[in-house]
Amino acid sequence: MSRPLKQIHLAAHFPGVNNTTVWSDPAAGSQIDFSSFVHLARTAERAKFDFLFLAEGLRLREQHGQIYDLDVVGRPDTFTVLSALAAVTDRLGLAGTINSTFNEPYEVARQFASLDHLSAGRAAWNVVTSWDEFTGENFRRGGFLAQEDRYERARQFLAATWELFDSWRGDEIVADKESGTFLADPSPGRFDHHVSQFDITGRFNVPRSPQGRPVIFQAGDSEEGREFAASAADAIFTRHGTLEAGRAFYADVKGRLARYGRTHDELKILPGVTFVLGDTDAEAREKSELIRRQQVSGQTAIRLLEQLWNRDLSAYDPDGPLPAEDPLVGENTVARGRASVRMHRDPLATAAQWRALAEAKNLSIRELVIEVTGRQSFIGTPAHVAEALNEFVQTDASDGFILVPHLTPGGLDEFADTVVPLLQERGVFRTEYEGDTLRDHLGLGLPRPAGATAATAAAS
Amino acid sequence: MSRSHAPLHLAVALDGAGWHPAAWREPGARPDALFTAPYWYDLVAEAERGLLDLVTIEDSLGLQSSLPFEPDERTDQVRGRLDAVLVAARVAPLTRHIGLVPTAVVTHTEPFHVSKAVATLDFVSGGRAGVQVRVSGRADEAAHFGRRTVPRLSVEDLSSAAGQALVQDLFDEAGEYVEVLRRLWDSWEDDAEIRDVATGRFIDRGKLHPIDFEGGRFSVRGPSITPRPPQGQPVVAALAHRTVPYQLVARSADLGFVTPRDAADARSILAEIRGAQAAAGRADETVHVFADLAVLLDDEPGAAADRKGRLDERAGAPYTGDARVFAGTPAQLADLIEEFQQTGLTGFRLRPATLPYDLEQITRRLVPELQRRGLFRTAYEARTLRGLLGLPRPANRYAAA
Structure with a gap:
């Protein structure tokens, strides 16, 4: 083993609106009160996690034509709650799931750029697509998108937002009171984007944010999803639970990076996993x-x-x-x-x-x-769970994990108190944050200009 | 000192470095911090120390411009801004009493998203959220979305038949939009979440309601994905300068911002709004009407006018806006407020010409002066924005009586 130990990346998934989240337990708290979000975010930050992750669905689920009532229901607006969490945390990355079908690039870009400014460089975007008319009924733009157009729209959407993020280089604002020069450039933010899904032009109104662009996540295992991730994402959220399946997926996706001029480290693979701890196995x-x-x-x-x-x-x-x-x-x-x-x-x-x-x-x-x-579950004593997580990462089944607690909001407490110190002792997890931004935590450099990126190429 | 009127309400409107285009060059200005959270927190915390009812935060879906309907290429003024809802959310957990009313443009955005965003602002602030709805009639902003074409207008065009039709159309759409916001906020009854272990049901789905809105421009099915917010209905505000937007205030809003030149003007605006309010069947509801004033305040008589002169010189033109510009002493402004209050205005939204200086003049000079006159609160008396504005928590339109 001459290879240096890989560092594990850890994230906390706010318990979702599905049956993984146990609401009937006496310890289960509110899924909507801000205090629940604060508790989980502060626990994750205390444990030096890379980021907090929020999922989103834009229509309440139905079964047999009726709202599904057996699971937790009700979520906040993703951007708004993440911005509020930026006020009660200092370093924790803030990752939100935002749909590329029921939004427009200008608006999403200004919200992510704003969140990145307001969190001093901690924003991340899990890009998802929908195509269904069912969800579209909640939106003025409607919803139908042929399934084969979903990734096309997602690619074009991402490329459009990258053009917007990059429309300010970062050196335009000089704000020199003496000379009266606020802008060094009379027309920052210019963009012009004409593709099959978007026909937009004008000037973006949020100056370049600390990370340049939010960290980009992709979730989804399909062939198109893998290719999309390899071309444009900084991290991929998977469900591959077993070591063997994880290694195969890892090798497959990492193997696609070179095609886009990207290195092995530029895409992190992070399966969503559950865990149960006990004094004995x-x-x-x-x-x-x-x-x-x-x-x-x-x-x-x-x-x-x-x-x-x-x-x-x-x-x-x-x-x-x-x-x-x-x-x-x-x-x-x-x-x-x-x-x-x-x-x-x-x-x-x-x-x-x-x-x-x-x-x-x-x-x-x-x-x-x-x-x-069941999702992949790590079950055992803190020592055994730490060992298993580490093996997963060191043998290239993943680069870390998005932990999905089954209880809101205290479901991560025990893991933070018992497993994290053991990973730190092994030298595979940070004991202090080394950087300020989420890109720092994930070991990602600043983004290359959109003109040179694969997303643009893929969308053209 | 008797208080012959309803309580006086005070708001400040925050925008960039202040409302004067040269504000960013003032000694206390922090133009290099405009895009950081501490800048906004400091301003809102100052407003809260002054016991103000609320702050509004300006926003737009395009860059600021010195031209009314198109972008410019000036380099001597502040350009760029952050999303106002997210700024409000960022300061919400750090403040405790003051209302937070970001601007949301309704012309190109989705009511479903804005509804849950404002509801969430209400959750993260513990019931202090509102929203100032704003229309966009600019062709360049429409091109940022590419989903509709808006004619490129001049100010004169606004009085033409086509201009009037466009304004009517934009505000009709805004009215529908507010209706959707309100229905979505009510789409969950307060006690919909039951967590009934015996039957395994988390919610009583009979208490979640589709809103089935079908308007001239869009339809929205609902219910919201976000439960009913703490205030039930966050406060809806709008700035209004003429009849069509006055009708939006009267029919749909809890709070209108208007721009009277003098007391007589204020009376005529109020008469128009109150008439439209009664015609809309809302005579029994509280609809606040605040006068907007851009303010420069200094203790020394004449100093504020001198300061304005200096700022105007730097800007290259005298500052005028849609609202009356007041440059004077805090006592003179208190006099004006008293005079205006006699007309039936229920409050004032002050636009500090420079930040943080004129904001601090409001909180540290004007407010004590108003308190001495028995006109303004000496402590926060409510925990929610509706509470501060004397608005009851409304019943849910979908709940069975």
């Missing part, structure tokens, strides 16, 4: 089983199964066997506003796998759903 496993049962009640199991089956399965007993009938193939009409249904690309094959698994292990519907829907 057996205790942690017990806790984990309890949490999984909290996350997947009988009702939840039926609902999750319906999302694959695309049928009403309410007559089934969650403690009984899987339905004998096959999933209904085609457009998912049961569940709407839920990204996870997209991952069921071949429902018949998935159902066959699940049936086989249930049969082999003699699992009920609920037991099966518990088994197949």
